[in-house]
Amino acid sequence: MTIFAIAWNEFTRLIRDNVVTTLGALILLLLTISVVTGITYYQEMAEQHAQAEEIARHQWEHQGEKNPHSAAHYGTFAFKPVTVLSVFEPGVDRYTGVSIFLEAHRQNFSAHSLAEDKDTSRRFAELTPAFIFAYLFPLLIILAGYRSITAEKESGMYRFLKSQGVSIGQLVAGKTFGLWAVILVIYIPFWLTGLLFLLFTGTLASSLPGFLLMGIIWLLYFGVIAHIAITVSALTKSSGSSMVVLLSLWILSTLLVPRLITNVASGVHPVPNTTEFYQAVRTDLLEGIDGHNPYSEHSAAFRDSVLAAHGVDDVTDLPFNFRGLMLQEGEEFEKKIYDHHFAKIDEIHRNQNRLFSMSAIFSPAIAARMSSMAVAGTDMHAFNHFSAEAEAYRIALMRELNMDLKINAVGDRAVGYTAGGDFFAQNITFTYESPDTIFINPGQLTPVLISVIWFATSILFLVVVARRKEQE
Amino acid sequence: MLEAIQLSKSFNGTAAVSNLDLTINSGEVYCLLGANGAGKTTTINLFLNLIQPSNGSAKISGLDVTEHPIETKKKLTYIPENLSLYPSLSGVENLQFFCGLSGIKLSDGESVAYLKEAGLQEDAAHKRVSGYSKGMRQKVGIALAIARKSEVLLLDEPTSGLDPSASNDFASLLTTMKEKGSAVLMATHDLFRAKETGTRIGIMNKGTLVEELKAAEVSHSDLEKIYLNHMRA
Numbered sequence: 001m002t003i004f005a006i007a008w009n010e011f012t013r014l015i016r017d018n019v020v021t022t023l024g025a026l027i028l029l030l031l032t033i034s035v036v037t038g039i040t041y042y043q044e045m046a047e048q049h050a051q052a053e054e055i056a057r058h059q060w061e062h063q064g065e066k067n068p069h070s071a072a073h074y075g076t077f078a079f080k081p082v083t084v085l086s087v088f089e090p091g092v093d094r095y096t097g098v099s100i101f102l103e104a105h106r107q108n109f110s111a112h113s114l115a116e117d118k119d120t121s122r123r124f125a126e127l128t129p130a131f132i133f134a135y136l137f138p139l140l141i142i143l144a145g146y147r148s149i150t151a152e153k154e155s156g157m158y159r160f161l162k163s164q165g166v167s168i169g170q171l172v173a174g175k176t177f178g179l180w181a182v183i184l185v186i187y188i189p190f191w192l193t194g195l196l197f198l199l200f201t202g203t204l205a206s207s208l209p210g211f212l213l214m215g216i217i218w219l220l221y222f223g224v225i226a227h228i229a230i231t232v233s234a235l236t237k238s239s240g241s242s243m244v245v246l247l248s249l250w251i252l253s254t255l256l257v258p259r260l261i262t263n264v265a266s267g268v269h270p271v272p273n274t275t276e277f278y279q280a281v282r283t284d285l286l287e288g289i290d291g292h293n294p295y296s297e298h299s300a301a302f303r304d305s306v307l308a309a310h311g312v313d314d315v316t317d318l319p320f321n322f323r324g325l326m327l328q329e330g331e332e333f334e335k336k337i338y339d340h341h342f343a344k345i346d347e348i349h350r351n352q353n354r355l356f357s358m359s360a361i362f363s364p365a366i367a368a369r370m371s372s373m374a375v376a377g378t379d380m381h382a383f384n385h386f387s388a389e390a391e392a393y394r395i396a397l398m399r400e401l402n403m404d405l406k407i408n409a410v411g412d413r414a415v416g417y418t419a420g421g422d423f424f425a426q427n428i429t430f431t432y433e434s435p436d437t438i439f440i441n442p443g444q445l446t447p448v449l450i451s452v453i454w455f456a457t458s459i460l461f462l463v464v465v466a467r468r469k470e471q472e
Numbered sequence: 473m474l475e476a477i478q479l480s481k482s483f484n485g486t487a488a489v490s491n492l493d494l495t496i497n498s499g500e501v502y503c504l505l506g507a508n509g510a511g512k513t514t515t516i517n518l519f520l521n522l523i524q525p526s527n528g529s530a531k532i533s534g535l536d537v538t539e540h541p542i543e544t545k546k547k548l549t550y551i552p553e554n555l556s557l558y559p560s561l562s563g564v565e566n567l568q569f570f571c572g573l574s575g576i577k578l579s580d581g582e583s584v585a586y587l588k589e590a591g592l593q594e595d596a597a598h599k600r601v602s603g604y605s606k607g608m609r610q611k612v613g614i615a616l617a618i619a620r621k622s623e624v625l626l627l628d629e630p631t632s633g634l635d636p637s638a639s640n641d642f643a644s645l646l647t648t649m650k651e652k653g654s655a656v657l658m659a660t661h662d663l664f665r666a667k668e669t670g671t672r673i674g675i676m677n678k679g680t681l682v683e684e685l686k687a688a689e690v691s692h693s694d695l696e697k698i699y700l701n702h703m704r705a
Binding site: 006008165 | 522542558
């Protein structure tokens with residue numbers, strides 16, 4: 001009863017506080033703008049994605065009679081679909097790129113990152129709900145909570161409340177619930193609007209678990225900030241000191257630690273630049289068969305082994321086109337080399353990501369952001385999943401093209417052979433399906449776990465400070 | 473009933489209250505006079521259990537405040553010199569909140585009635601406390617005591633800074649509370665108000681209760697003389 005009375009009183013006090021209500025209204029306005037621009041952006045991207053995919057496939061299917069290997073060099077694209085939850089958490093999508101060019105002999109990095117877009121309206125889309133939740137919402141909580149206990153001490157109310165039999169534990173609990181109520185008053189309408197959006201886009205069923213989990217993750221984060229705000233308010237003597245401590249923690253958690261960890265991660269696990277990467281790939285490619293060069297030492301050895309296996313002396317005596325086979329052999333060797341080098345890059349990214357995940361121990365903002373990106377399917381793990389699928393498709397498509405050459409081309413030369421137009425129309429299609437599970441990699445659970453630990457620890461802070469103050 | 477038995481409190485070896493023996497019965501207003509630092513507020517803090525006694529005990533309605541902190545606090549209302557109320561809430565809302573802390577749920581009508589009984593105008597009762605004068609805030613405190621049916625009132629210089637009219641209103645309210653059977657302990661510097669309102673008057677000096685008088689048996693001028701003599705001693 002006492003705790004409820006204090007909570008209700010705190011809630012009433014806060015919603016009558018002009019500063020809190022003004023900032024709360026401003027944040028709601030920003031959230032509305034961010035969702036509206038996010039939805040527009042999502043729809044635009046989804047439309048562009050569909051169009052680009054259709055154009056690429058149309059161009060592939062209608063390239064007419066052509067040598068299959070020429071078509072392999074002509075290439076095609078794999079496009080990463082935008083997830084509906086990217087409206088709320090765009091994650092690394094804008095930096096990783098949205099498409100991968102698929103061609104013979106070569107595994108490419110993604111291209112066309114949204115960050116390259118110079119359109120100012122799109123830059124405005126960077127004001128995302130996730131950004132507001134991670135950076136601005138904590139400021140509202142700090143502003144609402146920094147003087148929750150100090151104001152009672154400064155006004156003499158604390159003493160008066162104690163004379164009424166209110167314990168510090170009850171005061172802390174009541175203030176915490178009151179602050180939670182304010183958070184929920186702003187947060188719940190936003191999430192209900194989000195649910196409506198999912199409903200109208202017809203993605204509610206598929207996105208609901210992720211959406212709800214994302215909602216819980218951000219609530220945990222807000223809880224951490226609220227609990228820390230009240231803990232600091234209980235520990236400090238004046239509202240001014242409380243504000244200074246809390247703003248310092250905010251700067252540390254949202255600005256300094258992420259920046260510092262980014263620098264440390266790229267220092268400890270440096271990613272080679274593109275020139276270095278392709279130079280290393282080229283060096284390794286010289287150690288194996290080149291599907292285009294029949295005169296190299298490796299090609300000759302391969303040819304001899306094939307001739308021996310079929311008991312013939314010349315490639316023209318083979319029951320298939322040797323060039324087609326050699327191109328496929330080259331493709332498979334190149335795949336091994338590219339896989340090896342891309343695996344190294346992936347390992348570097350994984351190490352960086354692991355370091356970043358662990359740094360969430362020092363910053364609840366990092367924990368919340370990484371968890372939110374994982375749930376929205378916009379983190380590096382999601383992108384790597386798409387890249388792996390695109391590469392698997394490239395290999396399958398190249399095999400299909402090389403096999404056609406191998407089976408249908410006459411003689412020992414690939415040049416001159418053309419596949420019919422309908423052959424390309426029948427080639428396999430790339431359709432990327434996002435994984436069914438919310439978490440596609442165990443590494444994604446680390447920041448979620450750290451978020452939960454932060455939340456539990458922040459409650460522990462409240463309990464410890466209340467007990468300590470009770471004994472004073 | 474309020475009771476202090478050999479109640480003592482020292483801070484860093486300096487006695488703030490020394491061997492205080494005091495009994496205040498229901499329907500009695502006990503005015504505690506003394507200079508700043510005489511030990512008046514410390515005595516009130518000991519009854520509120522905000523500080524622990526070095527020796528002796530403080531009892532409210534027969535219960536030791538250190539052994540029964542929750543029960544004893546339910547029986548009392550404390551009104552300090554500057555009563556803290558939540559400025560963004562109205563008088564009604566403040567009263568409802570403070571009563572709610574003790575589990576007493578008041579309707580708006582009941583709240584207004586209590587506030588009116590304490591002398592606050594009905595239109596003021598619904599206004600935010602940020603616009604209240606000190607006298608009006610003290611009336612909310614008295615309304616709280618009435619609503620909680622407090623057996624004990626602990627008042628720490630409640631009329632300090634009040635204009636004569638407001639001070640007189642407050643004195644009338646104390647009389648009402650006395651008639652309702654509350655035991656009132658009021659620390660004050662106001663000799664006139666102590667004589668007019670008190671049943672008994674105690675004078676404290678350097679932590680010791682040096683004189684106890686019946687208000688009805690002493691004149692204003694004699695009270696002043698006795699008080700000054702003790703202060704100069």
